[in-house]
Amino acid sequence: MAAAAPFVATAFDGVASAATGGDDISPANLELVTLTEDRAVITWYTGYTGSDDGLGRMVPAPADGEVRWGTHPGRLTRVATGLSSHTPYHYVELTGLEPGRTYYYQATSHGKPVPPTAFTLIKGNAVGTSDYGLDGTGPYSFTTPQPPPGRxxxxxxxxxxxxxxxxxxxxxxxxxxxxxxxxxxxxxxxxxxxxxxxxxxxxxxxxxxxxxxxxxxxxxxxxxxxxxxxxxxxxxxxxxxxxxxxxxxxxxxxxxxxxxxxxxxxxxxxxxxxxxxxxxxxxxxxxxxxxxxxxxxxxxxxxxxxxxxxxxxxxxxxxxxxxxxxxxxxxxxxxxxxxxxxxxxxxxxxxxxxxxxxxxxxxxxxxxxxxxxxxxxxxxxxxxxxxxxxxxxxxxxxxxxxxxxxxxxxxxxxxxxxxxxxxxxxxxxxxxxxxxxxxxxxxxxxxxxxxxxxxxxxxxxxxxxHDLSGLRPHHRGHHTSHGHGGKQHMSA
Missing domain, CATH: 3.60.21.10 (Metallo-dependent phosphatases)
Incomplete structure (x- = not known):
């Protein structure tokens, strides 16, 4: 690992430095984690701008968070909020998506757009299925897949x-x-x-x-x-x-x-x-x-x-x-x-x-x-x-x-x-x-x-x-929620 990752000299004294800029808050680490035919899970983090928690990241800062999204980059008319209304650890689920459609989204906290998790050692994309928006501050884009065929x-x-x-x-x-x-x-x-x-x-x-x-x-x-x-x-x-x-x-x-x-x-x-x-x-x-x-x-x-x-x-x-x-x-x-x-x-x-x-x-x-x-x-x-x-x-x-x-x-x-x-x-x-x-x-x-x-x-x-027609449906016992197959999901 040392051969691939450049040495970074960071002072780890175990003590978080004081928040700066009047406790200004910055978002970071936007990631499109889950993408199915009808939903997407998007996560990010908010911290005090310029601070250091002793591990090289910003000190966690609770903040608001929302994702505006739609089918056109200029018309992000739908809004989704996360599991917690005021948290550093943002988790937002978009629901009601249609299979095979392209969507655009912009996540914000504290009035600021959230930047993607940066890939500097590899070629990759943490926030979408296309490179749309990566040359600026978004919005970013993904296309939902078609569901597997059959029952x-x-x-x-x-x-x-x-x-x-x-x-x-x-x-x-x-x-x-x-x-x-x-x-x-x-x-x-x-x-x-x-x-x-x-x-x-x-x-x-x-x-x-x-x-x-x-x-x-x-x-x-x-x-x-x-x-x-x-x-x-x-x-x-x-x-x-x-x-x-x-x-x-x-x-x-x-x-x-x-x-x-x-x-x-x-x-x-x-x-x-x-x-x-x-x-x-x-x-x-x-x-x-x-x-x-x-x-x-x-x-x-x-x-x-x-x-x-x-x-x-x-x-x-x-x-x-x-x-x-x-x-x-x-x-x-x-x-x-x-x-x-x-x-x-x-x-x-x-x-x-x-x-x-x-x-x-x-x-x-x-x-x-x-x-x-x-x-x-x-x-x-x-x-x-x-x-x-x-x-x-x-x-x-x-x-x-x-x-x-x-x-x-x-x-x-x-x-x-x-x-x-x-x-x-x-x-x-x-x-x-x-x-x-x-x-x-x-x-x-x-x-x-x-x-x-x-x-x-x-x-x-x-x-x-893949042909799985020889399998049998499961007769559900203690697991009563059916996930995507039964059209019941964890709530956002």
Whole structure:
């Protein structure tokens, strides 16, 4: 990361400087986060002009906020306001949009237009699906997609990198200028804040299932794994409503905190397996059928190691996985696991530790190419939103989803229809979640958004045609709100 990001000399004395200019307020960090066929979510931040909170950003300043929007840049006649009327952490949802139409919008706070999150290390666009308005102060523009064809079936929340038990975000080994960011004194631990909000939000959106793709914990401490299990349990029943896989942070460990857990297959004591796979001995991977959809969960750190090297499947798991892929190849199928198969287009250097073992990844992609039913591979680990289509398996979307525990802090909602699917990223939206998300955006000296948000709106929002007519609608139980499929949504 140091090779890509220029060194920025900033005095971090932990004390916010006084607000200047008569407590003048400035908005910043405009982002078009979510874009579906009928709604858009827009976020930004307001702070005291010229101030420094000790992390290199403005001191948070509560302010008004609104978005004026319409179908012509000169006639922004509709107005939307946010979740909170007076906040530094603005979250505005535009509703009633029409599929396939181009819209223009202008966000303002304290009478000032909000500038976009700046991309200086990468070529990208944080605020629209076109470059309209980027050469000035807006308005900015987006075009809504067409919905997937056919009838809505059910939806699945995709998340990863919960890191329960973590106390500092953004640490980079060997780089002292990259300070770790901690939660504000007196507030709850940020992994709990973010997971609590995530569960509330996916429930309100009507998700029928939830998949958590690894790094459930910071270091697999039993208490942290139990807390993750408890908070995820607010969504529903484990292995009926929600499912998890192992990440490198969830590997077996040595030491007193782990002494009462069963012996790990490769090293140490495996508390993750005790908590989430108690009846499966050493098998921490699985397949499950949900309303006709085959879901394959893989353990991408089924190996010895310290967590910093590349992921890999054990020989036994690799044989099992390939056997699963070769069966019933036309059945609609998704795979989820922690490490991506490939990592491309990063603002920071890409190392072997970013992804799965290259030889295994090539073999898996070859198998994917022969599976007409497989349409999605969900991964975490990189803590970013990135959509990749490999020429080796062009029918399969490989979707990296940003970390749940830090900026941009959220999840993706997969909506399945008989003729295809939509995949949309949402920031977790409670007041404390938005507060921590904006604080943690200052990781890597403030360069973190250029990696984590996604270089384009399409990296976090996409629609794909695929024959899913063999799936069955979900018979809803405790999840009573139907999200976009049932035309009920979280209110703005």
């Amino acid at each position: 809505f079936l059910f939806s699945i929340a995709l998340c990863n990198d919960l890191h329960m038990g973590e106390t500092q975000a953004g640490l980079v080994g060997g780089q002292p200028q990259y300070i770790g960011i901690q939660q504000e004194p007196g507030l709850p631990p940020y992994p709990e804040v973010m997971l609590e909000s995530l569960v509330q939000d996916v429930t309100a959106l009507g998700a029928d299932y939830l998949l958590a793709a690894g790094d459930i914990s910071a270091e697999a401490v039993p208490l942290d794994l139990s807390q993750a299990h408890k908070l995820l349990g607010r969504f529903g029943a484990y292995r009926d409503d929600y499912f998890v896989t192992r990440g490198n942070h969830d590997r077996a460990h040595l030491g007193d905190p782990y002494a009462h857990c069963r012996a790990g297959q490769w090293q140490g004591n495996d508390c993750f397996a005790d908590r989430f796979f108690p009846a499966q001995l050493d098998r921490t991977y699985f397949t499950r059928t949900l309303n006709g959809l085959r879901v394959i969960g893989i353990d991408t750190y089924d190996k010895p190691g310290n967590g910093g090297d590349s992921g890999a499947l054990s020989p036994d798991q690799m044989a099992w996985f390939r056997d699963q892929l070769h069966r019933d190849q036309d059945r609609p199928t998704i795979v989820f696991g922690h490490h991506p198969l490939v990592v491309q287009d990063s603002a920071f250097p890409i190392t072997a530790g970013n992804s799965l073992d290259a030889t295994q990844a090539a073999t898996i992609l070859g198998d994917y190419a022969r599976m007409p039913g497989l349409f999605l591979h969900h991964a975490g680990h990189t803590h970013r939103n990135k959509r990749t289509i490999s020429p080796l398996a062009p029918r399969v979307t490989q979707q990296e989803v940003a970390a749940a525990k830090e900026y941009p802090g959220g999840f993706s909602l997969l909506r399945l229809y008989t003729g295809g699917y939509a995949l949309n990223f949402y920031k977790s939206r409670s007041e404390l979640a938005r507060r921590w998300s904006e604080r943690s955006r200052m990781e890597i000296l403030g360069y973190w958004p250029q990696f984590a948000l996604g270089a384009s709106v399409a990296d976090r929002n996409s629609v794909v045609r």
